Amino acid sequence: MAQALISKKDRKIIKEAMWDHNPITFQVLGICSSLAVTAQLKTALVMGVALTLVTAMSNLVISCMRNMIPSKIRIIVQLSVVSALVILADQFLKAYMYDVSKQLSVFVGLIITNCIVMGRLEAFAMANPPFRSFLDGIGNGLGYSAILILVAIGRESLGSGTLLGFHVVPQFLYDHGYVNCGMMVLAPGAFFLLGIIIWIQRAISGYAEES
Amino acid sequence: MDRQGNKYTFLFALAVCVVCSLALSLVSEGLRTKKELNVALDKKKNILKSVDLREPLPAKAKAQDILNVYAEAIEETVVDGQGAIVKGKTPEDIQEGEEFYPLYIYKEDGKVIAYCFPIIGKGLWSTLYGYFALEPDAATVRGITFYKHGETPGLGAEIEKDWFQNDFKGKKIWDIKNNMLMPTKVVKGKVADQVSAEQAPFYVDGISGATMTSKGVTAMVDKWLKAYEPFFSKIRKL
Numbered sequence: 027m028a029q030a031l032i033s034k035k036d037r038k039i040i041k042e043a044m045w046d047h048n049p050i051t052f053q054v055l056g057i058c059s060s061l062a063v064t065a066q067l068k069t070a071l072v073m074g075v076a077l078t079l080v081t082a083m084s085n086l087v088i089s090c091m092r093n094m095i096p097s098k099i100r101i102i103v104q105l106s107v108v109s110a111l112v113i114l115a116d117q118f119l120k121a122y123m124y125d126v127s128k129q130l131s132v133f134v135g136l137i138i139t140n141c142i143v144m145g146r147l148e149a150f151a152m153a154n155p156p157f158r159s160f161l162d163g164i165g166n167g168l169g170y171s172a173i174l175i176l177v178a179i180g181r182e183s184l185g186s187g188t189l190l191g192f193h194v195v196p197q198f199l200y201d202h203g204y205v206n207c208g209m210m211v212l213a214p215g216a217f218f219l220l221g222i223i224i225w226i227q228r229a230i231s232g233y234a235e236e237s
Numbered sequence: 238m239d240r241q242g243n244k245y246t247f248l249f250a251l252a253v254c255v256v257c258s259l260a261l262s263l264v265s266e267g268l269r270t271k272k273e274l275n276v277a278l279d280k281k282k283n284i285l286k287s288v289d290l291r292e293p294l295p296a297k298a299k300a301q302d303i304l305n306v307y308a309e310a311i312e313e314t315v316v317d318g319q320g321a322i323v324k325g326k327t328p329e330d331i332q333e334g335e336e337f338y339p340l341y342i343y344k345e346d347g348k349v350i351a352y353c354f355p356i357i358g359k360g361l362w363s364t365l366y367g368y369f370a371l372e373p374d375a376a377t378v379r380g381i382t383f384y385k386h387g388e389t390p391g392l393g394a395e396i397e398k399d400w401f402q403n404d405f406k407g408k409k410i411w412d413i414k415n416n417m418l419m420p421t422k423v424v425k426g427k428v429a430d431q432v433s434a435e436q437a438p439f440y441v442d443g444i445s446g447a448t449m450t451s452k453g454v455t456a457m458v459d460k461w462l463k464a465y466e467p468f469f470s471k472i473r474k475l
Binding site for chain 2: 062065066069094095096097098099102103106107110113114117118120121122124128131182185186208211212
């Protein structure tokens, strides 16, 4: 093969999006939805997959159009493309995978307004070729999903004693006075966990905000 | 053409609008029948769930099987505001604003096993849609389901979980001693801690962290039981 399907530079885009420039811990985007859907692992997984697909696809489409979009109305154009894509996907789910769409319906609105989607369109897709933008979308989506899953694991296991609905905290502990941490089910629990995760991630990656 | 000029900007915006709206309306129209079928099937599935079939549907029942069981077991009727069954009307015929209420009767071998009716009301974020089923004595709850809502996962969305719905089963809505209607109420916390043993049959456990959703459920059960009371009071007198 003359050229690898994904070159070194492309791989760097994904890695950078997932780790060094992680949308949540570095860019601090998408905090709203990471509070809203992390009370349970299942919803966090669904949101992660949905957002990765939407970011990648909208990055691809906008990147193809990037040289034609008048800069005065670029945000509105981006928003129209994103919402059209999301609604189209929702319509197909309603027709062919009704159960999945019932689970997702809450998230459709959250995805359209998710700052990561718009943020990546503005920061990356408007200035880079389609395939690379697509990879950037995948990377950011995966980076976002990874944090979401971590937070959700912490919140569901501590808050409800379950993971994906299965009990993980043994009955033995409850018999000896262990109580689920109710705060973890509520939004503040996510704030604490997110703060700790951002702290750890930044300590490892060595990033510090300029003072 | 000048890419930053007004004319180009307007034309571009127009093109985006036309393409987006065309694509959306085409897909929406093209999939309409399929979507409506799904919604109708989901409703029937939930009616069957709330009446607690003697032979429960298998978890992976095919669409056609569900429709067959439904057609065999459920009789669709309509009652009016005075509690009389309206002849020759089905739930689909009810127009908005009319004082007619759909009633689904679960019969086996000609014997009534449950009465089921839709309940609709506000939760915290969204409208809750569900079904409520009573035993033939019109005094005991047979089941409740929620099939559509937009409440918070882990909090209000617990209304769709079995532990919450199963708690309704066997609860009383009719106080024999005082001869009065007692619509099931959702308490804050556990029933055992909140109300006396004598009152316990009229209450179910609440959802912690979801007070507003619980209140919404209480209000909608109250509202719809009162709406159907003319009909059920006749059943009780039989």
